[in-house]
Structure formats: C-alpha cells, structure tokens
Amino acid sequence: MTVLSATSRAVESFAAPDPFMVRIRDLIYQVAGIFHADNKLRALEERCMRRMQVLAIKTYRDYYDCLTVKSIRQAELVALLNEITIGETCFFRNQPQIDGIRNIVLPKILEQRAKLSLRHLRIWSAGCSTGEEPYTLCMIMLEETATRLKGWTFEILATDLNERSLNHAKNGVYNAYSTRNLPALFREKYFAANGNDLQIDRNVKNYVNFSRLNLTDETKMLFMKGLDMILCCNVLIYFDGASKKRVIQHFYNGLLPHGYLFLGHSESLYGVSEDFRLVHMPSSTAYVKGKRNV
Amino acid sequence: MSQQVRDTILRKLDTFQEMPTLPVSLVPLLRYMEKPMEQMELQQIVDLVSKDKALAAQCLHMANSPLFGRRQAAQTIRDAVVALGFQRMRDVVVSCSVLSLSPSDNHGVDPTVFWEHSLGCALVCRQFASGIGFEDPGKAYLCGLLHDIGIIAHLWIAPREFCSAVEHARKDGSPLHEMELNSMGIHHAETGKLVSARWKFSDDVIEVAACHHDPSSASAHRSLVALVSLSDMLCRMSGLGHGITESRQIDLLEEPGFALLSQECPNLKNFDWAKFTFQLEGYMEEVHRLVSLLYRPQ
Numbered sequence: 098m099t100v101l102s103a104t105s106r107a108v109e110s111f112a113a114p115d116p117f118m119v120r121i122r123d124l125i126y127q128v129a130g131i132f133h134a135d136n137k138l139r140a141l142e143e144r145c146m147r148r149m150q151v152l153a154i155k156t157y158r159d160y161y162d163c164l165t166v167k168s169i170r171q172a173e174l175v176a177l178l179n180e181i182t183i184g185e186t187c188f189f190r191n192q193p194q195i196d197g198i199r200n201i202v203l204p205k206i207l208e209q210r211a212k213l214s215l216r217h218l219r220i221w222s223a224g225c226s227t228g229e230e231p232y233t234l235c236m237i238m239l240e241e242t243a244t245r246l247k248g249w250t251f252e253i254l255a256t257d258l259n260e261r262s263l264n265h266a267k268n269g270v271y272n273a274y275s276t277r278n279l280p281a282l283f284r285e286k287y288f289a290a291n292g293n294d295l296q297i298d299r300n301v302k303n304y305v306n307f308s309r310l311n312l313t314d315e316t317k318m319l320f321m322k323g324l325d326m327i328l329c330c331n332v333l334i335y336f337d338g339a340s341k342k343r344v345i346q347h348f349y350n351g352l353l354p355h356g357y358l359f360l361g362h363s364e365s366l367y368g369v370s371e372d373f374r375l376v377h378m379p380s381s382t383a384y385v386k387g388k389r390n391v
Numbered sequence: 392m393s394q395q396v397r398d399t400i401l402r403k404l405d406t407f408q409e410m411p412t413l414p415v416s417l418v419p420l421l422r423y424m425e426k427p428m429e430q431m432e433l434q435q436i437v438d439l440v441s442k443d444k445a446l447a448a449q450c451l452h453m454a455n456s457p458l459f460g461r462r463q464a465a466q467t468i469r470d471a472v473v474a475l476g477f478q479r480m481r482d483v484v485v486s487c488s489v490l491s492l493s494p495s496d497n498h499g500v501d502p503t504v505f506w507e508h509s510l511g512c513a514l515v516c517r518q519f520a521s522g523i524g525f526e527d528p529g530k531a532y533l534c535g536l537l538h539d540i541g542i543i544a545h546l547w548i549a550p551r552e553f554c555s556a557v558e559h560a561r562k563d564g565s566p567l568h569e570m571e572l573n574s575m576g577i578h579h580a581e582t583g584k585l586v587s588a589r590w591k592f593s594d595d596v597i598e599v600a601a602c603h604h605d606p607s608s609a610s611a612h613r614s615l616v617a618l619v620s621l622s623d624m625l626c627r628m629s630g631l632g633h634g635i636t637e638s639r640q641i642d643l644l645e646e647p648g649f650a651l652l653s654q655e656c657p658n659l660k661n662f663d664w665a666k667f668t669f670q671l672e673g674y675m676e677e678v679h680r681l682v683s684l685l686y687r688p689q
C-alpha cells in the first residue's frame with residue numbers, strides 16, 4: 098500500500114493544534130481581542146515558547162496554568178502580550194485593508210461627504226508608531242488626487258504615545274525591513290535613497306500631522322472630531338476591557354455619521370462595543386458607524 | 392445571444408447530454424449515507440470505500456487533515472472511521488467522491504478554485520451550524536459541499552460561455568451568478584436545481600442549490616438555505632470565491648439570509664462574526680493544500 102504510507106508522511110507537518118494552545122489562543126482573544134487563526138498559531142506558539150523558557154516550563158498545559166490559575170497570572174499575561182505585540186509596523190502592512198479603503202470605502206465616504214458640501218477629508222491614524230501607517234494612507238490618497246479625489250483636499254492626523262517613535266516618523270527615514278512590502282511604484286514615486294535607507298518625500302510629509310496623544314487621555318480625546326476614517330491597528334491589544342471601551346466610545350463620537358473604524362488584522366470589537374456595525378470587504382473587515390437599515 | 396445560450400443549456404440538461412453520470416462509488420454511498428446513523432456499520436463503510444483504491448487514498452488524505460480534527464495520522468480507512476466517527480467520515484467520503492465530477496478539459500479556468508470554494512463552504516457551513524446550535528451540522532456540510540453543483544454542470548455543458556462569465560466577474564469584481572445571468576441568460580442556481588433533481592439528490596440539497604443566491608425564495612428548508620447562503624458569502628469575502636474578488640462591502644446582518652436564520656436560531660444574535668471570519672481565514676491555506684492534493688479530473 099504505497100499510496101497510504103505516502104499519505105501518512107504528508108500529514109506529519111500538519112497536525113491539529115495542541116488543545117492547550119487552543120485555550121491560550123481563546124484566552125488571548127478574550128482579553129486582548131486579537132485572534133490567532135490556525136495558520137497563525139505557530140507564531141503564537143513561538144511567543145509562548147519564549148516565555149516558557151524564561152519560566153522554565155515544559156508544556157503548554159503548565160503554561161496555560163500560569164496564565165489562568167497561578168498567582169503570577171496577571172503579570173504573565175502582560176509579559177505574553179508584550180511578546181505578541183512587539184511594537185512592529187511596516188509600510189503596506191495590511192494590503193486587503195488598503196485595497197478596501199481605496200476601492201470601496203473612499204467612494205462611499207466621498208458620496209456622503211459631498212452631501213455636507215465640504216470637499217475635505219479627515220483621517221486619523223491612532224497609534225501610528227513610527228509613521229509607516231499614516232504615510233501609506235497618504236500615498237494611497239495622493240494616488241487618487243487625479244481621479245476620485247479631484248477637487249478634494251485631505252489631512253491625516255497621526256498620533257502615538259511614544260515620543261521617540263514620533264520623532265522617527267517626522268524624520269521619515271526607513272530601513273529595508275520596514276519598507277519590505279512597499280510596491281516598486283510607490284518606492285520610485287514617493288521616496289528618495291538615503292544611504293541604505295529610504296527617505297519619504299517632503300510632499301507626503303506635508304499632509305501628515307504628527308502629534309503625541311495618549312488614547313486614555315479623556316480631555317484630549319474630546320478634541321478628535323469630524324473624522325471620516327480612523328485607523329487604530331494593533332494598538333487596543335494593550336488596553337484592558339474598561340479603557341478599551343472608553344477609547345472606542347471616543348472613536349465613535351469623533352467619527353462623522355458615515356465614518357469608518359479600522360482595526361488591525363484579526364482584531365475584533367466583539368464584546369467591546371455594540372455601537373459599530375461589522376462589515377466585510379474582500380479579505381478584510383471594518384466597523385461602520387451608521388445605523389442598520391433593518 | 393444570452394437567450395440562445397440559455398436555451399442550449401436547458402436543452403442539454405433536459406436530455407442530460409454531455410453530463411457525467413455519478414461515479415459508481417458515489418451512488419450507493421450517497422444513498423447509504425442518507426440512512427440514519429444507527430444503521431451504519433463500520434465494516435460496510437470500510438468495504439465500500441476500500442473497493443476504490445484511489446478513493447480510499449484520497450479519503451485518507453482528507454481524514455488526516457486538521458480540517459477534520461485529526462491529531463495523529465490514520466493509516467487505514469478503518470482507523471480513520473474509528474478516529475473521526477461516522478458523520479465526519481461520511482463528510483470525507485462524499486467530498487472525495489464528488490470531487491471526481493469535474494471535467495478534465497478546463498477551457499482556461501482552473502477547476503480547483505470551484506472545489507476549493509465548495510469544500511471551504513462545506514466546512515464553514517458545518518462550523519457555523521455548530522456555532523449557532525443548528526440542528527444538523529452534517530447536513531449543513533453536505534449542502535455546503537453541493538450548493539454550487541450548477542457550476543460543475545456549466546463546466547460540462549457550456550464551458551466556453553461559463554468561463555467567459557468567470558473572466559468578466561474577475562475583471563469587474565462582481566458576483567459570478569450576476570455575470571452568468573447577464574451573458575448566459577441563466578445562472579448556476581437555476582442549473583443547479585435541475586441537475587441535482589436529475590441526480591436525485593435529497594430535497595434539502597436541491598433547494599439549497601436552487602435558492603442559495605435568493606434565500607427568501609426558499610420554502611421547505613428556509614433556515615438551511617439561509618445558513619448556506621451566509622456561509623457562501625463569507626467564503627466569497629474571504630478569498631475562497633472562485634478566484635473572484637467581489638469589490639463590495641457586505642453587512643451580513645442586513646442580508647436576507649440573516650433574518651431568515653434568526654427566526655430559527657435565536658443564538659445567532661450573539662454570534663461572533665469577527666472571530667468566525669478570522670477562524671475561516673485560518674483554514675484557507677489548508678483547503679488550498681488539500682484540494683490540490685486531492686484533485687483528480689475524470
């Protein structure tokens with residue numbers, strides 16, 4: 098039975114996940130709102146491994162105990178979340194999301210905005226880190242200036258808690274790693290070489306307004322108003338349930354009635370807010386403010 | 392022009408010209424598998440599947456995929472039946488048998504994308520059904536698997552016209568059934584209804600094939616049709632849509648299928664769609680791998 102032995106070899110690398118790993122995955126989703134699908138479980142395993150090494154723990158089962166019943170559970174959860182969220186970012190981090198914004202969301206927003214007869218868009222990148230996300234958005238918008246955005250103006254607000262990241266962003270020099278997803282077209286059009294790095298174009302910079310903002314700062318949050326889109330990607334994982342709810346409430350109030358909220362890939366508002374409607378676009382999801390028709 | 396294509400398709404369906412007969416292994420299997428679970432005997436399934444060596448090997452591939460919940464590789468069909476249980480094994484066997492219904496001449500459109508969609512949709516249907524406490528997840532699986540059977544019929548009897556509809560849908564980013572209707576005067580749901588009746592599939596499968604793009608037209612199996620319709624939409628929005636990227640935004644809670652299904656499944660209100668979507672994205676890679684491994688044109 099040669100066919101059959103070939104079969105068993107082929108499956109070895111594709112074993113179903115360890116049940117305790119699945120529980121850890123569910124726990125992370127519950128506390129941080131980020132879901133590691135089966136094909137991302139390896140990454141989560143590696144992160145757990147790192148912590149398990151530190152703690153000299155051998156099995157996922159024991160590690161699950163550390164995260165749930167042992168007295169260190171709170172601290173350990175934070176430590177694991179830090180492993181999961183290592184402040185990474187890059188240009189064009191989530192291509193389906195960018196396509197959705199450009200081809201589906203933008204036309205919808207323009208239609209609504211036009212009714213308000215002010216041909217200006219306000220976009221906010223909340224938790225922008227070193228600037229790759231707002232600059233990506235800006236380039237997308239610039240690509241549309243001759244077509245969809247003809248006769249329109251726009252501004253991009255970009256905020257973060259971390260001063261050093263903001264300085265990096267304002268400086269606008271990026272290494273090969275953070276530009277690894279940057280399409281050649283954009284590289285040529287919007288960047289200049291700077292040694293081994295790439296310097297973002299002054300024109301792109303001029304559209305993006307960087308400032309320091311703690312998303313838990315209730316007073317300052319009240320000033321973030323009149324927005325068409327908010328991107329808050331891979332940021333809310335750091336927040337506990339109550340502060341997450343407050344931040345989302347501020348986002349809701351800050352958006353115009355037709356506004357959109359975008360989260361990071363695999364992040365969800367389930368159990369956090371019922372004000373937003375979840376919508377599906379090709380290989381990405383978003384939250385919209387408007388009421389349902391039903 | 393499209394009227395002509397429509398007439399030709401209807402005529403071919405009427406005489407069943409150019410259509411494949413169901414694989415010999417599938418006929419008794421479908422029938423046998425329809426019976427209530429108690430009557431199933433381990434040995435009978437093993438015998439039935441083992442008679443067809445190629446089918447047996449395929450079933451093992453599928454049974455050993457994490458999509459079917461296995462952690463250790465089964466070496467024989469008997470192991471697989473013991474490990475997965477009857478219902479999952481039925482899913483496996485029927486999926487593999489149905490796979491052989493594709494024509495080999497593909498007119499430039501890769502038929503594996505249709506099987507990826509069907510298998511993906513079947514899995515999503517089953518998971519969705521379990522998630523909302525729908526009565527029969529096994530039935531949901533089967534209906535998901537066969538809902539687009541009309542597409543397979545189009546591949547047989549109007550391949551050129553159908554493939555050009557697919558190309559259009561890809562270019563336009565619009566739903567396939569709309570493109571079919573435009574250019575062929577008929578879409579795969581109408582065709583699906585006719586073929587599945589012709590092949591004597593059960594009533595629920597026929598209605599799903601006929602109504603999954605217009606769930607409000609369903610009568611006897613409304614919630615099943617609604618469930619498949621929503622799952623189908625999720626697959627299409629998650630990269631399992633016949634290689635077509637539909638350029639639009641969908642609010643599942645505003646879809647007619649949602650209202651229909653909520654009547655039967657009150658749990659649907661609290662369903663975590665986001666998590667479900669991420670889960671489904673997670674097994675897409677494995678669906679691709681599995682289908683390319685299993686695919687064997689006739």
Ligand SMILES: C[S@@+](CC[C@H](N)C(=O)[O-])C[C@H]1O[C@@H](n2cnc3c(N)ncnc32)[C@H](O)[C@@H]1O
Nearest residue numbers: 184185186224226257258259311312330331332
């Ligand atoms: C992983 S980065 C996300 C960067 C970018 N949004 C992306 O998705 O690629 C997370 C960022 O959130 C910022 N952050 C964390 N807590 C914050 C808070 N309370 N207020 C504002 N920013 C915060 C961090 O400084 C960090 O730059």
Ligand SMILES: [Fe+2]
Nearest residue numbers: 538539579603
């Ligand atoms: Fe369909």
Ligand SMILES: [Fe+2]
Nearest residue numbers: 508538539623
């Ligand atoms: Fe479908």
